[in-house]
Amino acid sequence: MKVYDLINYLCYPDCRGDLIQRSENLLCVKCNREYKVYNDICVELLPSKMFFRVGKNEVEIRAIDSYKKIFGEPFIWKDNPSLWGLDIPEKYVNKFKKHKHVLYKLIPEKIKMSIDVSAGSGRFSYSLIDRANIMVFCDLSVDSCVYLSQKIEKEGVKNALVVRCDYLSIPFKDKIFDLVLCNDTLIYGYEHEIKLISSIYKILSPDGIAILDFANKYHHLFLGFWHKPYTVGYSKKEMENMLRKIGFSNMEALPLYYDLAKDLDEQSILSRIIKIILPPTRYIWKVEK
Numbered sequence: 001m002k003v004y005d006l007i008n009y010l011c012y013p014d015c016r017g018d019l020i021q022r023s024e025n026l027l028c029v030k031c032n033r034e035y036k037v038y039n040d041i042c043v044e045l046l047p048s049k050m051f052f053r054v055g056k057n058e059v060e061i062r063a064i065d066s067y068k069k070i071f072g073e074p075f076i077w078k079d080n081p082s083l084w085g086l087d088i089p090e091k092y093v094n095k096f097k098k099h100k101h102v103l104y105k106l107i108p109e110k111i112k113m114s115i116d117v118s119a120g121s122g123r124f125s126y127s128l129i130d131r132a133n134i135m136v137f138c139d140l141s142v143d144s145c146v147y148l149s150q151k152i153e154k155e156g157v158k159n160a161l162v163v164r165c166d167y168l169s170i171p172f173k174d175k176i177f178d179l180v181l182c183n184d185t186l187i188y189g190y191e192h193e194i195k196l197i198s199s200i201y202k203i204l205s206p207d208g209i210a211i212l213d214f215a216n217k218y219h220h221l222f223l224g225f226w227h228k229p230y231t232v233g234y235s236k237k238e239m240e241n242m243l244r245k246i247g248f249s250n251m252e253a254l255p256l257y258y259d260l261a262k263d264l265d266e267q268s269i270l271s272r273i274i275k276i277i278l279p280p281t282r283y284i285w286k287v288e289k
């Protein structure tokens with residue numbers, strides 16, 4: 001599969017114009033801008049401008065600085081991309097397994113069109129290649145896009161593509177994906193979250209599902225520390241309100257307890273007791289339009 005096979009689903013994020021192929025690249029029929037395709041399987045479709053938002057606190061300001069930095073990176077096809085989530089630290093291995101275990105409880109066995117809007121290393125979504133007819137990995141980070149493209153090429157995967165894009169200005173037509181995944185990314189501040197959830201809503205097909213997660217603010221309040229002090233957490237009600245505000249319904253949320261990482265299905269008596277006392281680390285939501 002090549003980027004050109006996806007052309008009817010793509011659009012230029014600024015003008016929402018259709019794209020056509022011009023030699024190996026893509027061209028917007030409305031504004032005539034050209035977008036580079038790399039090795040037939042990766043396309044860069046950034047908007048002309050960054051999404052403007054003002055940080056209201058230190059965490060948000062840091063997130064905006066990081067956004068500006070990755071947005072401004074030139075696309076270089078590098079040999080050793082270095083990216084977020086590639087190496088899983090020893091002490092996080094069980095938590096990661098647990099996170100994936102709970103996440104996959106919500107994912108159907110077979111999917112037609114699937115997308116991970118902030119794929120990172122693909123550590124949660126790469127295996128969707130086996131469940132989906134078409135799997136699209138997106139990220140703003142050049143290193144993520146290069147890493148995933150190289151992996152797809154090396155493994156001879158035939159049904160996956162990579163799009164370097166900004167999910168705050170998403171370059172896909174409306175209502176095309178049956179599954180939209182967004183993991184560990186609704187963590188950068190309310191305005192960011194609302195804009196990202198709107199993008200997810202737009203590209204989700206009417207009978208599709210979106211799977212997304214938030215960090216639980218009561219987890220760190222309860223424990224007095226936070227495993228990631230540079231992210232924003234919400235109460236379950238606040239998460240639900242954001243999703244409803246954008247239009248999602250039919251919501252189901254699974255609690256994810258990193259503290260019970262070793263007990264995958266939380267069957268032990270101790271796990272059951274701890275769950276009564278301890279707030280979950282995160283909530284993973286399955287939502288529909």
Ligand SMILES: C[S@@+](CC[C@H](N)C(=O)[O-])C[C@H]1O[C@@H](n2cnc3c(N)ncnc32)[C@H](O)[C@@H]1O
Nearest residue numbers: 084085118119120139140141165166167183184
């Ligand atoms: C915390 S990581 C999570 C990655 C992956 N979902 C996971 O759980 O392993 C957030 C990812 O979002 C990407 N990202 C940040 N801002 C973005 C934007 N505006 N558009 C697309 N991707 C973005 C980052 O490059 C990073 O890979």
Ligand SMILES: [Zn+2]
Nearest residue numbers: 015017028031
């Ligand atoms: Zn255009």
